[in-house]
Amino acid sequence: MEQDSRLAGTVRPGGRTARVRAAVLEATQDELVLHGFHGLSMDAVAARAGVGKTTVYRRWTGAAGLVADLMTELADQSAAHANTGTIEEDLRANALSVLAAITDERLGATLQAVIAAATCDEEAAAALSTFYGRRIAEWGKSIDLAIQRGELPEGTDGHEVIRAISAPLYYRLLVTKEPVDKATAERSATRALVAARNGAFIG
Amino acid sequence: MEQDSRLAGTVRPGGRTARVRAAVLEATQDELVLHGFHGLSMDAVAARAGVGKTTVYRRWTGAAGLVADLMTELADQSAAHANTGTIEEDLRANALSVLAAITDERLGATLQAVIAAATCDEEAAAALSTFYGRRIAEWGKSIDLAIQRGELPEGTDGHEVIRAISAPLYYRLLVTKEPVDKATAERSATRALVAARNGAFIG
DNA sequence: CCCCTAATGGGTCTTTAGTTCCGTTAAGAT
DNA sequence: ATCTTAACGGAACTAAAGACCCATTAGGGG
Numbered sequence: 017m018e019q020d021s022r023l024a025g026t027v028r029p030g031g032r033t034a035r036v037r038a039a040v041l042e043a044t045q046d047e048l049v050l051h052g053f054h055g056l057s058m059d060a061v062a063a064r065a066g067v068g069k070t071t072v073y074r075r076w077t078g079a080a081g082l083v084a085d086l087m088t089e090l091a092d093q094s095a096a097h098a099n100t101g102t103i104e105e106d107l108r109a110n111a112l113s114v115l116a117a118i119t120d121e122r123l124g125a126t127l128q129a130v131i132a133a134a135t136c137d138e139e140a141a142a143a144l145s146t147f148y149g150r151r152i153a154e155w156g157k158s159i160d161l162a163i164q165r166g167e168l169p170e171g172t173d174g175h176e177v178i179r180a181i182s183a184p185l186y187y188r189l190l191v192t193k194e195p196v197d198k199a200t201a202e203r204s205a206t207r208a209l210v211a212a213r214n215g216a217f218i219g
Numbered sequence: 220m221e222q223d224s225r226l227a228g229t230v231r232p233g234g235r236t237a238r239v240r241a242a243v244l245e246a247t248q249d250e251l252v253l254h255g256f257h258g259l260s261m262d263a264v265a266a267r268a269g270v271g272k273t274t275v276y277r278r279w280t281g282a283a284g285l286v287a288d289l290m291t292e293l294a295d296q297s298a299a300h301a302n303t304g305t306i307e308e309d310l311r312a313n314a315l316s317v318l319a320a321i322t323d324e325r326l327g328a329t330l331q332a333v334i335a336a337a338t339c340d341e342e343a344a345a346a347l348s349t350f351y352g353r354r355i356a357e358w359g360k361s362i363d364l365a366i367q368r369g370e371l372p373e374g375t376d377g378h379e380v381i382r383a384i385s386a387p388l389y390y391r392l393l394v395t396k397e398p399v400d401k402a403t404a405e406r407s408a409t410r411a412l413v414a415a416r417n418g419a420f421i422g
Numbered sequence: 423c424c425c426c427t428a429a430t431g432g433g434t435c436t437t438t439a440g441t442t443c444c445g446t447t448a449a450g451a452t
Numbered sequence: 453a454t455c456t457t458a459a460c461g462g463a464a465c466t467a468a469a470g471a472c473c474c475a476t477t478a479g480g481g482g
Contacts, residue, residue: 024458024459024460025458025459027449027457027458027459028448028449028450028457028458028459029449030449030450031448031449031450032447032448032449032459032460033449033458033459033460036459036460051339052338052339052340053257053335053338053339054256054257054282054283054335054336054338054339054340055339057438057439058439058440059438059439059440067460067461068460068461068462069440069461070441070442070460070461070462071459071460071461073440073441074459074460075459078440079257080257128338128339129338131334131335131338131393131394132256132257132334132335132336132338132339133257133335134393134396135255135256135257135331135332135334135335135393136254136255136256136257136258136331136335137255137257141396142396144394144395144396145395145396145397148394148395149395152395176406179387179390179391179395180387180410182390182394183386183387183389183390184382184383184386186386186389186390186393186394187382187385187386187389187390188382190334190337190338190389190393190394191334191347191351191385191389192347192348192351192352192355192382193337193344193345193347193348194348203379206419207383207414207419207420208414210413210414210417210418210419211410211411211413211414211417211419214413214414214417215413216409216410216413216414217410227428227429227430234478234479234480235429235430235477235478235479236428236429236430236479239429239430260468260469261469261470262468262469262470265431270430270431271430271431271432272431272432272469272470273430273431273432273433273471273472274429274430274431276470276471276472277429277430278429281470
């Protein structure tokens with residue numbers, strides 16, 4: 017007894033528990049691709065994962081908790097920043113990696129679901145914030161290296177440059193619903209670079 | 220009879236019908252402020268609006284339909300572009316108007332709800348797309364005037380400049396969950412202007 | 423002012439989401 | 453290998469969402 021205070025799955029995390037978690041998160045992604053966040057039901061996820069729905073309700077707080085956990089899982093798989101030797105190519109690589117993420121069927125649907133969940137759930141919002149915070153910090157290193165090489169002015173805010181590249185792509189994806197293609201991504205990288213070279217990101 | 224093919228509320232749109240619609244859309248906004256899109260129930264909206272829930276189910280397709288209709292309503296209230304005489308001030312005004320919209324309690328909650336709904340509903344996505352399409356076209360005129368005045372290079376894509384100003388604000392609001400304040404808005408306008416002056420928005 | 427019927431609203435029914443109970447299975451410590 | 457109990461899963465239960473029926477109300481044309 018006296019195990020109520022702990023979350024289920026923390027005392028015996030190996031074996032079955034790990035398999036259940038993997039199956040549930042996989043099933044969650046499948047459901048998100050099919051129905052989006054608004055159509056995500058714990059019941060359907062449990063059925064698809066082949067686990068009892070009691071287990072899903074016990075381990076996760078709700079639909080938002082599921083996608084938040086999914087986001088946390090994806091955060092660990094985040095790739096390192098590019099280092100091609102020129103800032104132009106590094107920023108282009110950054111834009112294309114964002115493009116690849118949001119146009120991938122499973123990953124794109126998952127990202128949109130987490131963003132939708134985060135509009136009304138603190139847990140999902142925190143997971144998103146952490147994920148992108150890390151990603152921005154990681155790719156910001158590319159800008160720091162460029163400053164050292166003399167390609168960009170001293171004092172350029174690398175984090176802001178990275179944000180400036182991603183922003184138009186997410187804006188189109190989420191807000192204006194315009195298509196996001198390779199040309200859009202490359203233009204976004206180029207524009208951020210032009211602004212950065214002209215000192216718009218200092219301070 | 221033979222009225223099934225028409226949507227309810229189209230034959231006698233005046234008086235009661237208009238009052239019901241206004242009450243329902245008002246109630247929808249209230250509920251969105253309190254619970255967000257994921258927590259929006261037709262039942263609660265009907266109760267708050269003081270109308271029968273049958274009426275809400277008859278006139279709107281679902282939660283997504285409600286927010287889509289709300290967005291359509293807001294689209295008509297969209298303001299004209301600024302014309303201060305300088306492109307710097309016009310773009311600053313644009314950024315500040317976006318800031319005002321997303322930081323307003325009711326309007327901000329509504330926008331986030333429509334964006335969340337649009338991730339998995341075509342109707343909401345179309346309403347969003349139309350709303351921002353109009354807004355971008357309207358404010359794009361500021362850039363055209365600036366080109367005529369010789370403040371920006373010939374061939375600058377005004378729509379893209381406007382998108383570039385809004386994008387970082389929505390990116391922070393929706394994706395990274397960072398605070399959006401006046402300084403952020405003004406920086407966004409400045410950076411877009413620097414890039415535009417240096418020809419990054421030509422073509 | 424009256425009439426016709428579009429539109430609303432209360433009440434009821436069905437479906438689905440979410441909870442609880444308790445027996446069963448399998449981690450992982452000894 | 454054995455034992456303890458964390459964790460799972462089936463089933464029954466409660467609550468809420470959504471659909472439907474039909475009586476009542478009020479637009480708006482005559």
